[in-house]
Amino acid sequence: MDNTLVQLAMQSVNFGAIMPSLVLVCFGMFLLLVNVFSPRGKTTHVAWISIIALVISGIVSLSAWTPAGTPAGAGNTQFGFAGAVALDNFATFFNITFLLAAGLTILMSDEYLKREGYPIGEYYPLILFTTAGAMWMASGIDLMTIFLGLEVLSISLYVLAGFFRGQVRSNEAGLKYFLLGAFSTAFLLYGIALLYGVAGTTNVAEMGLYFAKNSAILGNPMTIAGMLLLATGFLFKIAAVPFHMWTPDVYQGAPTPVTAFMSAGPKAAAFAAFIRVFVFGLAGLQAEWTSLLWVLAVLTMTVGNLMAIYQTNIKRMLAYSSIAHAGYAMVGMVAANEIGLSGILFYMLAYTFMNLGAFAILVLAGREGEENLTLEGFAGFGFKRPFLGIAMTIFLFSLMGIPPTAGFAGKFYIFAGALKAGYVWLVVIGVLNSALSLYYYLRVMVTMYFREPSEDFAWVKMHAGAVVSIVLAIIGVFYMGIIPGAVMEMAKLAIF
C-alpha cells in the first residue's frame, strides 16, 4: 500500500477520541482471559476489576470535558478517525450516564447471579462491551460509527438478556430481542444507505452542511424515506410506540440487573444518537420529524402508562413505565431547543438513578427464580424492611415526578423546553400522563405500606453491592432534585 496514504490515515486516527471506550474494551478482553483461569463460580474479583475499568474510563471521559467559558477552539474536544468520532461534551455527558448505569448494575449483580445459580464471569465483560458500544453511539458523528456502536451494544445485550440459559423466560427474552432487534437494525441500515444516496456522505456534520446548501433535495422522497427508516431504528431502541412490543417480554424475562441496565444505558445511547443525527444532521427536516415525534411522543406516553396500570408484576410494570418515560424524553426532542435537549440529557441521568435504584430493590426482594415480584408479594414490605421501603418510596416518587426529586427536575426542564417552543398541548398531555402514572406507582406504595404483611421477608439478604448502589441512587435522586443547577449547567454545555 502507498506509504503516504497509511500515514494520512494514521494521522487522523487519534485514539484519544475513543479512549474511554478503548479502556472498557481492553479491560473486557482482559477479563475474558481472567475468566478462563478463574475457578468456576468465583466471579467477585471480575466484578471488582470491571468496576475499576469503569472508574478509569470515567476519569478519561471527564478529562475531555470542556468547562464553561473556554474560548472556542481551546477546548478538550477530541476528533478522530477522519471525523467519524468526536469526544465532545455531548459524548462525555452521555458517557458518564452509561458508566453510572453500568456501575450500579454491576454492583447489584454479583450476589444476584450467585443466588440465581449463574455465577458466570462473562457477564461483566459483556456489560463493559455494551457500555463501549453505547459510547460509540454517543460520540459517533458518522452514521457508520453509530451503526457500529449500535451493533456492539445490541449483540452484547442479546446475550445478556438470555443469560439465564436454563430459564425459558430468559431464553424467550434473548431470542425475541435478537429477532426484533436485528430486524430494526436492518431498517436503520437501509435508512443510512438512502441518506448516503442523497447526500453522498455518511458523516452527520457534512450531511447537515450538504442539506443546508441544497435544501431543495430535502423534499425528495428518498430523503424522507431515509429519515423515516433511521427514525424507526432509533425508536425501536428507545422503545417508543409503535415499536415497543418487545419491551415488556424482554424486560420481564431478562435477569433483573440486565433489565435495569437496558432501561437506562442503551436507551440513553439511542437518545444520544437520535439527537446527534436528527438535530444536527437532519435539521433541515425538523418540521417533518417534529410533527412525527409529536404524535409518537403522545402515543408512547399514553400507551406506556395505560398498559402499566394493568400490570400485577412489578418488573413488567416498570417495563411499561419505561416506555412512558421514553415518551416524556421524546417531548424534549419535539421541543428541539436548548432547554428541551439538555433536559433529555438531564432526564436520562436522572432516570438512570431512579430506575436502577428501584430495580436494585427488586433484585434484593426477589426470591430465587424471581417468582415473587408480583404486587401482592410486596404486601407489608415497607414496615418489615424499613430501609428498602423508604428507598423504594423515594424512587417511586421520583419516577412520578414529585418534587424534590430528580424525576421532577428532569420533567420540569423537558416540559419547560416544550412550552418555550410553544407546544402547550403536548405539555398538557404530558402532565396528564404523569397524573395517570401516579396510579400505578402509588399502588406499589399502597401494598408496601397500607397492607398487612403476609410474610416476614426474612429471605431478603442485604448484600453490600446492592446497598451501595441503592445509596448512590438515593444521593443522585436528591442531589439532582434539590440542587439540579450543576448537572443542568453541564447538560447545557453538552448541547453545544
Added chain:
Amino acid sequence: MTEHLLSLMTFFPILGLLVILFIPKENEGLLKGFALVVTLITFVISLPLAFNDSFKTSAAMHYKEFAQWITIGDYFQMNYHVGVDGISLWLVLLTTFIMPIAILSTWKAVDKNVKAFMALCLLLETAMLGAFVSLDLFLFYIFWELMLIPMYFLIGIWGGGNRIYAAVKFFIYTAVGSLLMLVAIIFIYYYGVRSGVALNGFNITEFYQMGIPPHIQTWLFLAFAFSFAIKVPMFPLHTWLPDAHTEAPTAGSVILAAILLKMGTYGYVRFAMPLFPDATQQFIPFLSVLAVIGIIYGALVAMMQDDVKKLVAYSSVSHLGFVMLGIFALNMQGMAGGMIQMVNHGISTGALFLIVGFIYERRHTREIKEFGGLAKTMPIFATIFMIITFSSIGLPGTNGFVGEFLILMGAFQSELRWFAVFATTGVIFAAVYMLWMFQRVMFGEVKNPANEKLKDLSAREIVMMLPLLLFVFWIGLYPNTFFEKMNPSMQQLLDQVKGQQQVAVVEKVEPRQLHGH
C-alpha cells in the same frame, strides 16, 4: 435572628425529624413527647410575627429572605424567596398553633408505627409553612407538592377501614390539579421572558405586574383555579374530602381541615386572583355559583349524615363555600370575612374533629344513633362541645359570627347580592344540622348502656381544647387584633384585583365600621 426567622420556623420541624429518625421506635412516649416539643418550639419561633405591629401599617412583605437557589445559565432562575404579609400572617400562625394540638391528640389514638407518624407530621408542618411563606412560585409549587406525600401516608397507614381508597383518591385529585398549575407556572415565566420583563426568578411580586393579556389570563386562571378549587374543595370537586376526612386519623383530620384546606383559599387570594385580575372578574359569577351550591349542598348533605365525622366533613364544604363567596365579593368586608373565616374554620372545625376523636376513642364508633345523653355522663365535654358547636354555627360572640356576618355583608354590598340571599340559607341549615346532631348525641336519656360509664375529658384533652376556646372568644369578641394586621395587605390585594380606577369609586371602609357590630 429575625432576618432568618421564617427559615428557622419553616425548617425547624425538619431538624426535629432528623433527630426523630435516631430515636428507637419502641420508645413511643419519647417519640410523641419529642414531636410535641418540636412543634411547640416552632410555635414559639413564629410568635414574634404575632407581635409585630408593622403589619398594621404596611402591606409589604415582612421578614423577607432571598437566596439564589437554582440558576441555570440563561434558562431559568429559581430562588429561595420567602416573606410574610397580612394575608399569610394568620395562616402561618394558625399552622404553628394547630400542630402541637394535633400531636397531642395522638397520645392515645396512635399506637402503631409512632415513629413514622411523628416524622410525617413534622415533614407536613415544614411543607405547609413553606407553602404559606413562599414568594417564588416555583418554591411554592415544591412545598405544595411536598404536602401531598406525608398526608397520603397519614391517611393510608393510620386511617380507617376504607383508607386505601381515600388516600389514593386524595393524592390523585390533588396531584392532577397541581400538575396543570405547573404548566401554567412555566407558561407565565416564558410569557414574561418573551415580553421582555426583567424577571428575577419566579418572583410573584414581579409576576403581578406583568400585565398578561386577558385572553391568555383566562387559560392560566383556569389552570390555577382548578388546582386550588380541588384543594378548597369547591363543588363539584369536593368528593375526595369526605372520604379523606372520614378515613384519616384524628390528627390527620385536624391538620387537613384546619390547614390544608386553607391552601386552596389562600391560593386564590395570593396567586390566582392578583395574577389574573381580568380573568378573575370574568369568572367570579361562575365561581360564586359553585360556592353557593357548595354552601347549600354541603349543609344539606351534612344534615343527612349518620356519622359525626362525615357530618363535620361535609360542613367543611359548606363553610369553605362561605370563604370563597366572601373573597369573590371583592370588597373589604367580604375579603376580611373570608380571611378571618379561614382562621375560624381552622379553629372550630379542628376542634370538632378533636371532639369526634374524643368520643371515638371512648366508644370506637362515630354513629350518631349509638350516642345520646352524653351531657349527663360527660359534663365538661358537653360544655366544650356546646361552645364549639355555637362557634361553628356562627352564634354572636363567637368567631364564626364575625366571619359569616362580614362575608354576607360584603356579598350583599357587591354584585353578588342574590348569591348572598341563597348563601344565608346555609347559615340556617348549619344551625339545623349542628344543633340536631348535638341534641341527638348529648341530650336525652342515656339509652345505650355502653355510654353510662364514659369518662369525662382528661386533663390532656382539656389542655388541647382550651387554647382553641380562647380564640373562639377572642376572635368573636375583639376581632380587631386580627383585622388590623390584615387590612393593609387586603387593601393592596383588592387594588390589584380591581385595578386602580375602580377602587376610587368604591367607598372607603373605615376600620371602625368594619368591626363595629
